[in-house]
């Protein structure tokens with residue numbers, strides 16, 4: 001008779017059904033890879049500590065991206081470097097969970113370092129298992145933040161030069177210097193002795209998790225023989241003789257016993273409460289609800305682009321159109337895009353009106369209506385105008401455009417009209433007036449034509465609600481614009 | 490009086506071994522060795538070459554595969 005003394009843990013699935021292909025008992029790692037060694041320690045710990053059901057193991061991007069193939073516990077995959085951020089969310093939304101963030105040196109030290117260090121500094125209830133193999137394994141051996149000075153990689157073919165690339169990132173040392181983390185240790189997955197120390201450290205990290213002590217970090221110096229272009233023995237030698245000189249193993253911090261269990265404030269998740277916080281007393285309209293027109297006008301989505309110089313009131317023009325549509329019960333999006341300067345630069349905004357949900361607020365193709373207030377905007381956005389689209393432009397500064405027959409083109413000398421009214425800034429309302437006329441013929445049906453001007457007036461008043469003095473001037477400009485375009489017919 | 494010492498053995502699943510040599514290096518008794526045969530996936534695999542296992546588990550913990558190798562106690 002034989003009794004199993006050391007064998008596969010039930011922290012693993014018996015058969016790796018989630019792994020595609022024919023191989024269901026092996027893992028996907030290269031021969032001798034340190035990830036496999038750590039996986040076994042972790043599976044054993046999950047089983048022996050009886051925490052599988054509450055554990056959420058967050059798989060990073062990197063060679064260990066497929067942890068969910070193997071571990072019989074909760075799991076989630078996240079974008080590169082985001083494990084500590086997602087983990088913070090999980091730990092806070094579900095304080096009963098045990099969050100383990102499993103991360104490589106590229107994932108943790110490069111793309112995700114801020115997420116990581118902030119989670120550490122907040123003392124999130126999570127344990128981070130940091131696999132430092134001094135290289136980007138998954139992508140074929142590029143230099144990592146932890147690559148050693150002189151170490152040759154695909155992207156440091158002459159060897160890492162600290163004068164150019166800086167010195168390797170000492171993650172444990174950095175985290176140990178923070179006040180929140182309770183436990184920091186660096187281990188090496190090389191000899192049996194070192195692996196046993198890693199097993200102990202891992203247990204300690206998971207105990208802290210179980211006792212809600214906050215943030216623990218365990219770094220594992222780990223072999224990537226394939227990318228180091230070494231045998232397993234040589235890779236272990238590299239770790240013990242070269243990596244450990246720079247990254248000494250040992251305990252950097254252990255204050256878990258002195259710290260009480262942490263319970264973070266629970267978040268607010270109830271939808272109505274969230275809405276109240278995000279949108280406090282949002283005013284809808286000064287008109288009664290009955291004002292809203294319920295007819296089924298333009299069932300299709302309308303995609304509008306307004307563009308010109310900054311300072312021409314492009315964004316408020318878009319806002320007025322959006323307001324008009326909102327008052328008529330459309331779903332509306334208004335998305336500004338600013339140039340770098342407040343004045344003189346270019347500005348544009350995308351407005352989408354729809355009876356249905358708006359899929360994307362970005363208008364960069366299939367535009368139904370283009371309002372161009374300067375030449376560069378015309379040149380840039382005209383190609384995006386859809387077949388049969390409507391073009392409205394300021395003819396005082398823009399050349400007659402050369403567009404295909406199908407387009408409906410309206411030029412109006414908005415800037416000149418605005419100057420005549422005594423304020424060049426109301427050119428946008430002149431345009432809006434023209435638009436009210438054009439929209440009526442091309443966008444509206446049935447009863448909606450009747451109270452259309454009213455809606456625009458309302459939109460203007462709404463837009464300048466806190467600048468009462470200029471409402472009248474803008475209304476005047478609106479009707480001037482309308483009259484100007486009417487005479488074109 | 491004879492003291493019956495415990496007996497241990499190691500079982501290797503040839504097709505799960507990737508021939509990385511970690512267990513060979515870890516074994517304090519030097520009783521594991523890579524053979525010349527290749528398994529179904531083209532890897533040389535480990536064999537127990539002497540019946541002197543002390544059941545220490547060094548091979549098990551050094552092996553990166555979940556079930557390529559397991560240590561048993563004879564009872």
Ligand SMILES: Cc1ncc(C[n+]2csc(CCOP(=O)(O)OP(=O)(O)O)c2C)c(N)n1
Pocket residue numbers: 061062063064079080103104105106107108111131133135136137138139144
């Ligand atoms: C946003 C994003 N950027 C880049 C990549 C490409 N990428 C995949 S894995 C990886 C680096 C992984 O290195 P590391 O975290 O050290 O893990 P290892 O494979 O070495 O265990 C990179 C850059 C990606 N998948 N996603």
Ligand code: SF4
Pocket residue numbers: 028029030031032033034035063133137138223224225226227
């Ligand atoms: S590339 Fe390196 S880290 Fe990735 S599986 Fe292979 S040995 Fe492991």
Ligand code: SF4
Pocket residue numbers: 497499515516517518519520521541542543544545546547548549560
């Ligand atoms: S259990 Fe110990 S003695 Fe036995 S084969 Fe494995 S390493 Fe060698």
Ligand code: SF4
Pocket residue numbers: 032501505506507508509510511512513534535551552553554557558
């Ligand atoms: S450590 Fe595992 S995979 Fe590597 S040679 Fe030994 S049994 Fe095979």
Ligand SMILES: [Mg+2]
Pocket residue numbers: 104105106131132133134135136137144
């Ligand atoms: Mg790496």
